[in-house]
Amino acid sequence: MNTIGKKIRLLRHQRSWSQEDVAKRLGISIPAFSKIETGITDVNLSRLNQISKLFDMSLVQLLASEDEIDIEEKEKIEDYKEQLRLREKEVIDLQKKIIKLYELLHLAESK
Numbered sequence: 001m002n003t004i005g006k007k008i009r010l011l012r013h014q015r016s017w018s019q020e021d022v023a024k025r026l027g028i029s030i031p032a033f034s035k036i037e038t039g040i041t042d043v044n045l046s047r048l049n050q051i052s053k054l055f056d057m058s059l060v061q062l063l064a065s066e067d068e069i070d071i072e073e074k075e076k077i078e079d080y081k082e083q084l085r086l087r088e089k090e091v092i093d094l095q096k097k098i099i100k101l102y103e104l105l106h107l108a109e110s111k
Helices: 003-014 019-026 030-038 045-054 059-063 066-110
Strands: none
Touching: 003 019, 003 030, 003 059, 019 030, 019 045, 045 059
16 A cells, blocks of 8 residues: 555545545545545546645645654644643633632631
């Protein structure tokens, strides 16, 4: 199985689509789509463009090697980690404020 075929198969599985689902969306037969996934048939640029749109990605993303995808994914993960770290800091700051307000309220009630 060629790299593009493997990638298309992975994308299809991620969406829980059958070969029949994708073949219908592309307007081709199931055997024709199967040959694309297994690398038996060469895929023309027009069909690759159609497939990339079906999976809501650019043609470049579809054709990118796994290493390039890994780099993009790692960058996204790092961005998400940074966002999460900032949110965690916000939560901790809010927790501290709540504790301080609770202590003030408890102190006021005890007077």
